[in-house]
Amino acid sequence: MLIRVQTERFDAGSLLNMLSGADSDCGAVASFSGQVRGGNNLVALELEHYPGATEKALTRIAAHARTRWDLRQAMIIHRVGRMEIGEEIVFIGATAPHRRAALEAVSFMIDVLKTQAPFWKKEFDDQGARWVDARPEDDRAAARWLDDKEDASA
Amino acid sequence: MLIRVQTERFDAGSLLNMLSGADSDCGAVASFSGQVRGGNNLVALELEHYPGATEKALTRIAAHARTRWDLRQAMIIHRVGRMEIGEEIVFIGATAPHRRAALEAVSFMIDVLKTQAPFWKKEFDDQGARWVDARPEDDRAAARWLDDKEDASA
Amino acid sequence: MSITVRYFAALRERMGTAEEVIEPPEGTAADLIAWLVARDDQADALAHPSTRLIVNDEIVSREHALKCGDVIAFCPPFSGG
Amino acid sequence: MSITVRYFAALRERMGTAEEVIEPPEGTAADLIAWLVARDDQADALAHPSTRLIVNDEIVSREHALKCGDVIAFCPPFSGG
Numbered sequence: 001m002l003i004r005v006q007t008e009r010f011d012a013g014s015l016l017n018m019l020s021g022a023d024s025d026c027g028a029v030a031s032f033s034g035q036v037r038g039g040n041n042l043v044a045l046e047l048e049h050y051p052g053a054t055e056k057a058l059t060r061i062a063a064h065a066r067t068r069w070d071l072r073q074a075m076i077i078h079r080v081g082r083m084e085i086g087e088e089i090v091f092i093g094a095t096a097p098h099r100r101a102a103l104e105a106v107s108f109m110i111d112v113l114k115t116q117a118p119f120w121k122k123e124f125d126d127q128g129a130r131w132v133d134a135r136p137e138d139d140r141a142a143a144r145w146l147d148d149k150e151d152a153s154a
Numbered sequence: 155m156l157i158r159v160q161t162e163r164f165d166a167g168s169l170l171n172m173l174s175g176a177d178s179d180c181g182a183v184a185s186f187s188g189q190v191r192g193g194n195n196l197v198a199l200e201l202e203h204y205p206g207a208t209e210k211a212l213t214r215i216a217a218h219a220r221t222r223w224d225l226r227q228a229m230i231i232h233r234v235g236r237m238e239i240g241e242e243i244v245f246i247g248a249t250a251p252h253r254r255a256a257l258e259a260v261s262f263m264i265d266v267l268k269t270q271a272p273f274w275k276k277e278f279d280d281q282g283a284r285w286v287d288a289r290p291e292d293d294r295a296a297a298r299w300l301d302d303k304e305d306a307s308a
Numbered sequence: 309m310s311i312t313v314r315y316f317a318a319l320r321e322r323m324g325t326a327e328e329v330i331e332p333p334e335g336t337a338a339d340l341i342a343w344l345v346a347r348d349d350q351a352d353a354l355a356h357p358s359t360r361l362i363v364n365d366e367i368v369s370r371e372h373a374l375k376c377g378d379v380i381a382f383c384p385p386f387s388g389g
Numbered sequence: 390m391s392i393t394v395r396y397f398a399a400l401r402e403r404m405g406t407a408e409e410v411i412e413p414p415e416g417t418a419a420d421l422i423a424w425l426v427a428r429d430d431q432a433d434a435l436a437h438p439s440t441r442l443i444v445n446d447e448i449v450s451r452e453h454a455l456k457c458g459d460v461i462a463f464c465p466p467f468s469g470g
Contacts (some may be wrong), residue, residue: 273388
């Protein structure tokens, strides 16, 4: 399990390759990368977080995924600080003997991260800056996993 | 859309980075890599396919994903020939403005590939060789997408 | 009519050939299967419900009508990915 | 009792500080919110249902009983990922 919160840029491809080479009994590697999406005159993002609490929240999310699915590796890397359009924000990865576990665990981790980890995005555009609102669809996406306690890996 | 069937090894990390850098209006990149899983005395796999029909099937699967979700890129790379334990077999990737589309499209493409693309695996172990049977759970996984025609990206 | 028949994977090994050109009577894929089984007992595996048919690179059902020059492939269940 | 209060993101900007140490009466997080709002109108945003509370690095509900030395953070809805 690898959890990291960092200001430095990271290379998603290298992280994926770290996961892929880790275990010979793993048939499946799934990943999700979030990056700064251009549009609406966006110039940059600034990510604030709650040091200490963030790492604990991410560790809990990855550990929860590991109890729910048969995983070998689980990885969450999240950047904080200022990021330009196209820069990577977050990388989520999981490996498992079987594909359904890896794919569902990655969806689970990013959905739950959105509502359970203390990060805040501020958008900078040509008009100024504003905090990003929480999105009701993110709450619904997380609730889908957290309300439904049964193992969905079948 | 990038579709490739090849005997050569590929680097999943490089493919992921190709996707990540492609479009500035993409917030989300999802991937699935399948690799040869060790165990049961397996020594190697051999992948046979139907040249021409395979590429058409993969193209149809990626095109189907693009009509069903709002994607920017869709990529399916599948190897054929002999592969040792831990070697990559398949890489599936998708980019989209929003995460749900990228994640679901990747799950869709690997699930449908399993039952709709003419590939056959032969396993070599210390006893000899045998063709891999289709798995009923793969049929169910594909049916889940193909029976349910509504857009699940909401 | 002239039809090219291809066999893949376990069916290729069972039929002992990867490809042959045959001259069956006109009909559907199901008719062709019956014709092949009548010709050779070994071909009974072609009639198995799990066998998939690909005609001119497209997956088709057993009701598909064949025409002269078609390429039909007999495929065991797929196991890629 | 002595409590360290932290404010994040939009709430930090609204409260004009990132952290303060206060001496509220004993009680729950909800009691503390009422106390802070009574102290300063600006603090009404802390009472908004969307505000999340983190005590000693764990997300808690408004019924959570605070004890001396606790660190409570007031958090706008999270928007990471």
